[in-house]
Amino acid sequence: xxxxxxxxxxxxxxxxxxxxxxxxxxxxxxxxxxxxxxxxxxxxxxxxxxxxxxxxxxxxxxxxxxxxxxxxxxxxxxxxxxxxxxxxxxxxxxxxxxxxxxxxxxxxxxxxxxxxxxxxxxxxxxxxxxxxxxxxxxxxxxxxxxxxxxxxxxxxxxxxxxxxxxxxxxxxxxxxxxxxxxxxxxxxxxxxxxxxxxxxxxxxxxxxxxxxxxxxxxxxxxxxxxxxxxxxxxxxxxxxxxxxxxxxxxxxxxxxxxxxxxxxxxxxxxxx
Numbered sequence: 001x002x003x004x005x006x007x008x009x010x011x012x013x014x015x016x017x018x019x020x021x022x023x024x025x026x027x028x029x030x031x032x033x034x035x036x037x038x039x040x041x042x043x044x045x046x047x048x049x050x051x052x053x054x055x056x057x058x059x060x061x062x063x064x065x066x067x068x069x070x071x072x073x074x075x076x077x078x079x080x081x082x083x084x085x086x087x088x089x090x091x092x093x094x095x096x097x098x099x100x101x102x103x104x105x106x107x108x109x110x111x112x113x114x115x116x117x118x119x120x121x122x123x124x125x126x127x128x129x130x131x132x133x134x135x136x137x138x139x140x141x142x143x144x145x146x147x148x149x150x151x152x153x154x155x156x157x158x159x160x161x162x163x164x165x166x167x168x169x170x171x172x173x174x175x176x177x178x179x180x181x182x183x184x185x186x187x188x189x190x191x192x193x194x195x196x197x198x199x200x201x202x203x204x205x206x207x208x209x210x211x212x213x214x215x216x217x218x219x220x221x222x223x224x225x226x227x228x229x230x231x232x233x234x235x236x237x238x239x240x241x242x243x244x245x246x247x248x249x250x251x252x253x254x255x256x257x258x259x260x261x262x263x264x265x266x267x268x269x270x271x272x
Contacts, residue, residue: 010051011051011090011093011094012080012085012090013051013052013053013054013080013090013091013094014050014051015051016048016051016055016073016076016077016080017048017049017050017051017055018049018051019073019076020034020045020048020049020055020063020073021049023063023067023069024045024049024067027066027067029066030042031045031046031049032045034063034066037062037065037066038058038059038062038063038065038066039058039059039062040059040062044059051094052094053091054080054088054090054091055073055077057074057077060073060074060076060077061073061074085139085142086229088229088230088231089229089230091232092211092223092230092232093146095213095215095221095223095232096113096146096149096213097148097149097152098215098218099149099154099213099214099215100153100154100155100214100215100216101154101155101156101157101212101213101214102149102154102155102156102157102211102212102213102214103157103211103212103213103214103243103246104156104157104158104159104209104210104211104212105158105159105161105209105210105211105246105249106158106159106160106161106164106209107161107163107164107207107208107209108161108163108164108167108209109123109164109167109169110160110164110165110169110178110182111158111160111209111211112143112146113146113147113149113156114156114158114181114182114185115143115178116174116177116178116181117140117144118170118173118174118177118178119169119170119174119175119177119178120139120140120143120144121136121137121140121170122169122170122171122174123169124136124139124140150188150190150191153190154190155190155191155192156190156191156192157191157192157193157194157250158191158192158193158194159193159194159195159196159246159249159250159253160182160193160194160195160196161195161196162195162196162197162198162262163198165179165195165262165263165266166266172270172271173270175270176267176270176271179263179266179267179270180267182263183260183263183264183267186256186259186260186263192256193256193259193260193263194250194253194254194255194256194259195253195254195258195259195262195263196249196252196253196254197253197254197262200252200253208224208226209224209225210222210223210224210225210242210245211223211224212239212242212243212246219234219236219239220239220243221233221234221239222234222238222239222242
């Protein structure tokens with residue numbers, strides 16, 4: 001990471017890592033010395049400073065002791081965890097921005113990268129009942145920033161189970177806006193959209209949502225998510241099985257044209 005990079009263009013992990021590096025250099029400590037002081041290797045310090053891994057609470061507290069910063073880095077880490085994105089999701093975001101292909105399968109909610117602001121707002125209000133209005137808006141803005149991949153040469157392939165389209169989130173007006181946006185997104189040459197209909201029966205493979213990220217020069221990665229957080233998988237066997245699953249889902253889903261026809265029909269129902 002270039003130390004001269006403008007902070008507003010950095011994600012939370014990169015900003016945290018840059019701050020660690022700046023204070024470490026100000027204290028005239030090497031990565032090896034900081035690693036020894038915090039109980040980690042110099043390689044780990046390097047990964048944190050480059051924003052490639054989420055620092056542990058122990059490392060952040062160790063930095064405060066080594067730097068004499070009185071809880072500064074521990075507090076920064078908590079704010080990342082409580083901020084616009086949960087900490088476990090940040091590593092995925094780092095990879096999503098670099099992917100040449102994003103293959104997403106959703107089972108009950110429209111996948112985040114193609115959500116409208118109203119739909120995302122309704123989702124966040126339900127999942128974060130104690131959050132302030134400002135906190136909700138920050139999360140919505142962060143979700144919409146993920147649309148930046150549309151300005152890159154990234155192919156996005158989305159399979160939505162029909163339940164995603166029929167589960168009413170935020171009311172009929174919000175759903176109408178969401179389905180209308182899906183039709184707009186699907187018109188892009190870099191987006192393929194399919195619907196897995198109820199009539200297909202039990203999904204051919206996974207009943208849980210997952211995302212496959214492919215890269216020009218790096219191994220393919222699988223991302224799965226549960227109620228307690230997300231997880232990245234990079235073992236060849238696990239990733240290959242997920243790619244096979246996605247191929248089966250594409251085969252059993254409606255064709256793109258029939259998918260758009262179904263979305264159009266449901267859109268008219270919501271508007272009625």
